[in-house]
Amino acid sequence: MQANADPTVVLYAALGVGHLIPMVELAKLFLHRGVPVVIAVPTAPASAPALFAATASDSSRIAAANPSIAFHHLPPPDYPSPDPTPLLEMLDVLRLTGPSLLAFLRSLPSVSALVLDLFCIDSLDVASEAGVPAYIYYTSSAGDLAVFLHLPHHFATTEGNLKDMGKALLRFPGVQPIPASDMPQAVLDRATRMCTARIGHYRRIPEARGVLVNTYEWLDARTVSALREGVCVPDRPTPPVYCIGPLIVKGAAAEGERHACLSWLDAQPEQSVVFICFGSLGTVSAAQLKAIAHGLENSGHRFLWVVRTPPDDPAKFFPPPDLDALLPEGFLERTRGRGMVLKMWAPQVEVLRHAATGAFMTHCGWNSVLEAVSAGVPMLCWPQYAEQRLNKVFVVDEMKAGVVMEGYDEELVTAEEVEKKVRLALESEEGEKLRERLALAKEKAAEAMADSGSSQKAFAEFLKDLKLSK
Structure with missing residues (x-):
């Protein structure tokens, strides 16, 4: 210098x-x-x-x-x-x-x-x-x-x-x-x-x-x-x-390196898919994975789900999950076509910006919240650690940009709750109001950075x- x-x-x-x-x-x-x-x-x-x-x-x-x-x-x-x-x-x-x-x-x-x-x-x-x-x-x-x-x-x-x-x-x-x-x-x-x-x-x-x-x-x-x-x-x-x-x-992948899940999303109707991802460190128990799977299956809606191996020590990195062992028997076969399960990672920014994505089940990490509001996608809030519970309060009560996954602070979020909130986001009048709110949030985010x-x-x-x- x-x-x-x-x-x-x-x-x-x-x-x-x-x-x-x-x-x-x-x-x-x-x-x-x-x-x-x-x-x-x-x-x-x-x-x-x-x-x-x-x-x-x-x-x-x-x-x-x-x-x-x-x-x-x-x-x-x-x-x-x-x-x-x-x-x-x-x-x-x-x-x-x-x-x-x-x-x-x-x-x-x-x-x-x-x-x-x-x-x-x-x-x-x-x-x-x-x-x-x-x-x-x-x-x-x-x-x-x-x-x-x-x-x-x-x-x-x-x-x-x-x-x-x-x-x-x-x-x-x-x-x-x-x-x-x-x-x-x-x-x-x-x-x-x-x-x-x-x-x-x-x-x-x-x-x-x-x-x-x-x-x-x-x-x-x-x-x-x-x-x-x-x-x-x-x-x-x-x-x-x-x-x-x-x-x-920004998340834009180089030409020729487009993730397979984006091609899958291309074939889905607009705002029809719930995206489930809990961040780079977010994991849930084996019992919770099964409850999520049952809720997604019973909802009848399309989903894109990032699954990680359940934790035994939060300070460790985990191997890729064994989906056949972790998910309910026959789940992947029964939901083939309307659901896609990914191991460990997804190109989150691109998924949220895709026209087929209609809701985001998230741990409420602030980067994920910003990515969702910038893409205009309502959130199903499932906080896990650090300041994520605070963010949940602000997203739901202050910003009116999502709803709570009840039971996040208990031993298990039930399959019934997963089904209920997916249906709320993708097929109810309340879900439509959330999408309208998020469309405005997306517009205001773009204006702020202009x-x-x-x-x-x-x-x-x-x-x-x-x-x-x-």
């Missing part, structure tokens, strides 16, 4: 491909505006769980697919006593990588900003030591952000544990009431190290110069207004919030702040 090079924006991703991909999409925004950018990628120690250790190989693959983006791999830190909890281990690794990140920032001729994944928030100290303004890239919903910004105040002014409150409603500024049982597992018990760590992170968000949020204003309008009014953080100023989404992977749209204007405002901060 030349000494007279323009100032560089450094993006710092957390461990795991799910954290790296959103940073890649953000990097593309900078490059489109002619702003030099590099993604700093942490390296997990050898002891790390597979889902974090995979970052290095994944980043190499992603870098090869995005040659215009610069990647810098930070060396693994010395970590002699790994924490048995994968998320806490990741937080430890990211904190211990701080000195390497600082050295990298100081090696660059000029840095205009450090943009942090929320899990990397301890690196606000690195930015301060380097004299670089720090921003947070928040890759989930504005509703989640509003809740987490207020949570330290909630904990400071109340007693007891969320885990003991059942479905009692929690009230946070700018969002729908949240059942306590729908709060992330990490904050349910304030006596745990995990809860202490996460509340500490949320308390530090206002230290950032600004927060980039992967949403668009129309989708989260009420919440964004509350954030900008400063009511989510009662005792401190709230930094500027820039809604710059929806940033999602040249004069709200998200493009917000990113321009952010870049203007960068110039003022140099």
